[in-house]
Amino acid sequence: MSDLYTHLVIxxxxxxxxxxxxxxxxxxxxSNPDTLFVLSVNPHEMEQAKKNIEALKGLIGAQxxxxxxxxxxxxxxxxxxxxxxAAAVNKGYEFAKENYHIPKYITIANDDLHVVPGWMxxxxxxxxxxxxxxxxxx
Numbered sequence: 001m002s003d004l005y006t007h008l009v010i011x012x013x014x015x016x017x018x019x020x021x022x023x024x025x026x027x028x029x030x031s032n033p034d035t036l037f038v039l040s041v042n043p044h045e046m047e048q049a050k051k052n053i054e055a056l057k058g059l060i061g062a063q064x065x066x067x068x069x070x071x072x073x074x075x076x077x078x079x080x081x082x083x084x085x086a087a088a089v090n091k092g093y094e095f096a097k098e099n100y101h102i103p104k105y106i107t108i109a110n111d112d113l114h115v116v117p118g119w120m121x122x123x124x125x126x127x128x129x130x131x132x133x134x135x136x137x138x
Contacts, residue, residue: 005036005071005103007120008096012040012088013111015049020056023111028063032120033070036100040092042079075099 009027013020027037043049053076060074077095079088089108096102105124109115 004034004101005073006034007032007036007105007107007124008100008103009035009037009107009109010040010089010092010096011037011109011111012042012085012092015041015043015052015056016111017048017052017055019112020052021059023109023113024056025059025063026115027109028060028069028072028074029067030115030117030119031069031072033072034103035069035072035120036096036103037072037074038077038092038096039074040077040079040088040095042083042085042088044082046080 009031011024011027024037024039031037039053041049041053064072075095077092079091083091093106105120105127107120107123
């Protein structure tokens with residue numbers, strides 16, 4: 001397994017159970033190999049957030065057994081107090097920069113976004129085409 005990734009997906013999250021499970025399950029299922037996910041956990045209720053993240057780890061572990069992905073890593077970065085969306089994005093990015101190289105593609109996603117098959121390739125090819133605007137299937 002390599003620590004070199006093509007994609008970095010930063011997801012700031014309050015770690016609310018319903019959105020986190022649905023969203024991250026789709027992200028894992030529909031993302032390419034060589035992806036580093038950083039969940040920047042920015043909870044309002046720390047104890048509930050910890051329980052939800054543990055449940056998510058179980059879900060992803062089961063999903064990884066059913067559909068293994070090559071060189072996919074999930075990291076969790078915690079804030080002790082609510083810091084807001086932008087600060088949570090920055091915290092996730094700084095973590096990735098300090099611990100990994102910064103890949104070619106960086107996606108910042110809300111924790112309630114639902115992606116579909118092909119979203120990552122669509123976004124990557126649009127960026128590679130250097131179009132003025134990007135409309136990817138998300």
